[in-house]
Amino acid sequence: MPLDLTRINAVISDMDGVLWRGDHVLPQVVEFFNFLRRENIPFALATNNSGKHPLTYVKRLTEIGIPNVEPWQIITSGTATASYLQSKYPSGVPIYMVGMPGLGDVLTEAGFVMEEEDAVAVVSGIDFNFTYEKALKATHLIRSGAAFVGTNGDLTFPNPAGLSPGAGSILAMIEAATDVKPTVIGKPEKAMFEVAVSRLDTDPAHCLMIGDRLNTDISGGKNAGLNTAFVLTGVHTSDDADRLKIRPDETYSGLGHLLSTWQNA
Ligand SMILES: [Mg+2]
Numbered sequence: 001m002p003l004d005l006t007r008i009n010a011v012i013s014d015m016d017g018v019l020w021r022g023d024h025v026l027p028q029v030v031e032f033f034n035f036l037r038r039e040n041i042p043f044a045l046a047t048n049n050s051g052k053h054p055l056t057y058v059k060r061l062t063e064i065g066i067p068n069v070e071p072w073q074i075i076t077s078g079t080a081t082a083s084y085l086q087s088k089y090p091s092g093v094p095i096y097m098v099g100m101p102g103l104g105d106v107l108t109e110a111g112f113v114m115e116e117e118d119a120v121a122v123v124s125g126i127d128f129n130f131t132y133e134k135a136l137k138a139t140h141l142i143r144s145g146a147a148f149v150g151t152n153g154d155l156t157f158p159n160p161a162g163l164s165p166g167a168g169s170i171l172a173m174i175e176a177a178t179d180v181k182p183t184v185i186g187k188p189e190k191a192m193f194e195v196a197v198s199r200l201d202t203d204p205a206h207c208l209m210i211g212d213r214l215n216t217d218i219s220g221g222k223n224a225g226l227n228t229a230f231v232l233t234g235v236h237t238s239d240d241a242d243r244l245k246i247r248p249d250e251t252y253s254g255l256g257h258l259l260s261t262w263q264n265a
Pocket residue numbers: 014015016017018211212213234
C-alpha cells in the first residue's frame with residue numbers, strides 16, 4: 001500500500017543524513033519542521049549515538065533554526081536504554097557502564113548509580129576509551145549473572161579517516177568472552193521505536209519513520225509496524241534498497257520532497 005501521509009499524526013526522524021551531513025545542513029529542513037509544528041504533528045528525533053546527551057542535540061537544532069525542541073523529543077540509544085532499564089529495575093540500583101560520559105549522565109539522570117559493585121546490569125555503548133580492564137569487569141559481572149544490555153548494535157560508524165569500530169564491535173567482544181547475547185536497544189531493534197511511539201502518544205500505524213539508513217531506520221521502522229520514508233540525502237541509495245531487499249513505503253530525494261508531497265496530500 002502506498003504511503004498515505006494524511007493518516008500520519010506523529011513523526012520520528014533520524015538526524016544524521018536526514019537533517020544534516022556532518023557540518024552541512026540539508027535543504028528545507030527548517031521548513032519541514034515548521035510545517036509539522038503548524039499542523040500540530042508531534043515529532044521525535046532518534047539517533048543510535050549514545051555518546052552525546054540530548055541537550056547537545058537541542059543546542060544543535062536551535063543553531064540550525066529549529067528552536068524549542070524539548071529534551072524528551074530527542075531519543076538517543078542511551079536515553080532509550082535508560083527508559084528500558086527503568087521498566088526493569090527500581091531506581092537507585094547499581095549499573096556498570098562501558099560508554100562515554102554522555103551515556104553516564106543520561107543513566108544517572110534516570111536514577112541509576114554508576115557502580116561496579118553489585119551491578120544488576122552491564123550497559124555498553126560506544127566508548128572511545130574502551131580498555132581491556134573494562135571488558136574484564138563487564139565479563140566478570142555478566143558471568144556472575146548481571147544482565148547484558150547494549151545501547152546499539154552498529155558494528156562500525158563512518159568518520160573522515162574511514163570506518164571505525166562502533167558500539168556493536170565492543171558488544172561482540174564482551175559477547176565472545178561471556179557467551180551471552182546482549183539485549184540491544186537502538187535501531188533497528190524494536191525497543192527504540194517503542195520508546196519513541198509511546199513518548200509521542202501515538203500508535204505505529206499513524207507514525208512515520210524518516211531515515212537515510214535502510215538496515216536501521218527503515219527495516220527497524222517496518223518491523224515495529226511504522227510507516228517508513230526513505231530519504232536519499234544520507235548513506236544509502238535506491239540501488240541499495242534493491243540490493244538489500246529492504247522496501248521503504250516511500251522514497252524521497254530529501255525532506256523538501258517529502259514536505260511538498262505532504263503539503264499536496
Ligand atoms: Mg542517519
